[in-house]
Amino acid sequence: MPLNPNGICSPTTLEGWHPSNAFWRSRKKQWKAGLKVRQLFSSQLSTRTADYKPARQIKQSKEPMKKSRIVLVFVLFVLIFSTVPQEVTAQTPPTCGYDSNVESILAEVTQEDVVQWIRNFSGEDFVPIGVSQKKILTRFSTQLFNLNVNALAYPYLGEQLRSFGFEEGTYLTDHAYTPNYVPTGTENMIDLHNVGEDYVSSDRNTKVVGNPDQTTTWKNKVVTIPGHGPNADEIVLMTAHMDSTSPQRNTNAPGAEDNASGVAALMEAARLFRFYKFDRTIKIIFFTGEEQGLWGSEAYVEDHPAEMDNIIGVVNLDMFGYDNDQDMCIELHVGTMPDSNQVGTCFTEVNTNYNLGLAYDYVTNGAIGASDHASFWDAGVGAIEVLENFQAHDESFGCNGTQDRNPHYHQITDTIDKMYMPATLATVKAGVGSVASLALPMGKCFATDPQITATPQTESIIVNWAEIEGADVYNVYRSTTSCAGSFTQVAQVSTNSYKDVDIDLENDYFYKVQAAETGAVCYSQMSNCAVARVEVPIFFDIFIPLVIAGE
Ligand SMILES: [Zn+2]
Structure with missing residues (x-):
């Protein structure tokens, strides 16, 4: 694009320039609209050119070609005059109103x-x-x-x-x-x-050999x-x-x-x-x-x-x-x-x-x-x-x-x-x-953020949450120090629960979950922090003394 499209902003015409000047906004709108018409027209032309059949085939099907030409011209006509007003609306200069x-x-x-x-x-x-x-x-x-x-x-x-x-x-x-x-x-x-x-x-192109x-x-x-x-x-x-x-x-x-x-x-x-x-x-x-x-x-x-x-x-x-x-x-x-x-x-x-x-x-x-x-x-x-x-x-x-x-x-x-x-x-x-x-x-990407619970099982911890509408996946994060500690991602799952088997007994594990879209950058806020710990089974506590007593 040229620096000054259509020359509408040459220094001599800049008197009275102001951001709220409606004249300039409308000029901009006209210029964009004109550009769209030109783009549309040229794209239609190139489409039509691409659709042309080789000369030999045209000879063989002269009558259908004539009809299709009429149809094409009609379609072109309709497209230009029906699409352009919508384009003008879409190209209204952006205003940054309250949101x-x-x-x-x-x-x-x-x-x-x-x-x-x-x-x-x-x-x-x-x-x-x-x-x-x-x-x-x-x-x-x-x-x-x-x-x-x-x-x-x-x-x-x-x-x-x-x-x-x-x-x-x-x-x-x-x-x-x-x-x-x-x-x-x-x-x-x-x-x-x-x-x-x-x-x-x-200039960043000056070269010195061996530098x-x-x-x-x-x-x-x-x-x-x-x-x-x-x-x-x-x-x-x-x-x-x-x-x-x-x-x-x-x-x-x-x-x-x-x-x-x-x-x-x-x-x-x-x-x-x-x-x-x-x-x-x-x-x-x-x-x-x-x-x-x-x-x-x-x-x-x-x-x-x-x-x-x-x-x-x-x-x-x-x-x-x-x-x-x-x-x-x-x-x-x-x-x-x-x-x-x-x-x-x-x-x-x-x-x-x-x-x-x-x-x-x-x-x-x-x-x-x-x-x-x-x-x-x-x-x-x-x-x-x-x-x-x-x-x-x-x-x-x-x-x-x-x-x-x-x-x-x-x-x-x-x-x-x-x-x-x-x-x-x-x-x-x-x-x-x-x-x-x-x-x-x-x-927002998601209307709600995940709320999670963490429940100890025999040799694992189950993290659960309610499904979040629109979420493709959930990223599960874990810390071994505290809820305020540093978390690393341990899994990405597409269901609303995660079973953590990579644990040591008698250790606290802290979890957070985030909903995400795949193929995009769109996340929920991080969930609440849930902690769980798998205790050594009581069975061992009583079994060992019994063995000793039996000797
Ligand atoms: Zn600077």
């Missing part, structure tokens, strides 16, 4: 969770990675993929997402790309001072939540770069605001969206190589040309939560494409509908292009960038002309203690709520 599903999702995004994600990814706390506990001290992209034990953010991310039930290889995938990284010591780093939709990402840093492959982590509705082929993207930088980038680059804040938002989305059904498909993408010049997102766009046409919008979250003047003001870098404006408008509606309390500069002309959303702009895909109050904009905008830039940007001092948590939490919620709204929520 109780979104409200219940946002109610589960807590400051405690958000703080913990930021702490975990920015090296404040030890995190479990494999069998060990590590701190993530840097997320500079070269270090993420060169086995630096202080930069294990990528495997940590994968383990956390798998623990949410995203199956590796289907709903959790790696998009690998070649960075051709050239360490010169004076690399250009992405700089948010770069302004404009035509921001050009730096060891070029033997590594870099990866973006992609979570896919397939849509459940008629618009499942349409995709909403939620993106953030997970890499960080600083003058000591190889050893110490906490990047708490830039961009553990965005990563926290994506983790909350991944954690909560799995309990809901959405009409559209959601993709949550953790980009790397952003600090080198948007390499990860640029490679993703290049490698997924067909997907670009199906993307409804991209919510890119990069660097928010610093709010020294505590005015709750952020910047939405929207740019000038109508598709981007729809995403930006949605974000503002979510902020209003769920009383999130954010103020914002809504930036169209002069929007910053120096983050991963720009890779999608380059492909003509609607996208916004959510940013702290980095620049001073017009006094009439939401931030009243103020500038409140994080002085620790790209420094080793970009740590969580510099951030203002009410603004961080509100921005995470606005991002999560925007993506949920754009994806058209259809309700």
Whole structure:
């Protein structure tokens, strides 16, 4: 798609641009409708072409062919004029009105969770990675993929997402790309001072033969939540770069605001969206190589040309939560494409509908292009960038002309203690709520959650629960320590009970069960915790003394 479809958003016609401007909405609608007519027409034509019989056969059946041609023209006529009005209705620009599903999702995004994600990814706390506990001290992209034990953010991310039930290889995938990284010591780093939709990402194709840093492959982590509705082929993207930088980038680059804040938002989305059904498909993408010049997102766009046409919008979250003047003001870098404006408008509606309390500069002309959303702009895909109050904009905008830039940007001092948590939490919620709204929520996956009992038998434990409507399978989890301990999945069953024979006598076993759909990402909440213990039979207690007495 061209950057400015039909030239309707050239700078000269942009006077009076406003998110609520009905004129632009209707222009967008017309453009989409026109596109649908063209697509429909061309698909009908190609179908008809494919149906043509070879010349020899046409000669043999001249009369039927004439009739079928008339029928085809009639069908074509009917199809075009009966289908198009429905298409127009379906393509009404998304509005993100109040939805109780979104409200219940946002109610589960807590400051405690958000703080913990930021702490975990920015090296404040030890995190479990494999069998060990590590701190993530840097997320500079070269270090993420060169086995630096202080930069294990990528495997940590994968383990956390798998623990949410995203199956590796289907709903959790790696998009690998070649960075051709050239360490010169004076690399250009992405700089948010770069302004404009035509921001050009730096070249990642320079090759130096024999350079060891070029033997590594870099990866973006992609979570896919397939849509459940008629618009499942349409995709909403939620993106953030997970890499960080600083003058000591190889050893110490906490990047708490830039961009553990965005990563926290994506983790909350991944954690909560799995309990809901959405009409559209959601993709949550953790980009790397952003600090080198948007390499990860640029490679993703290049490698997924067909997907670009199906993307409804991209919510890119990069660097928010610093709010020294505590005015709750952020910047939405929207740019000038109508598709981007729809995403930006949605974000503002979510902020209003769920009383999130954010103020914002809504930036169209002069929007910053120096983050991963720009890779999608380059492909003509609607996208916004959510940013702290980095620049001073017009006094009439939401931030009243103020500038409140994080002085620790790209420094080793970009740590969580510099951030203002009410603004961080509100921005995470606005991002999560925007993506949920754009994806058209259809309700919870299951109306109820399993309630279980655990009953000891002679040499086994039986776990029982009532069937959950719509569940294909039940995942059974067990802990050997406590209800608050770490649980591992011990079985997946399609019946409403499980017999655990892998037990030791006189040990407590703790169980939880989760209902799931197969071929989808859709889960119930975890059940209650039930505990059982198989005692040593009393028979042995009395038998042994008897034997002794008999001797
Ligand atoms: Zn950033």
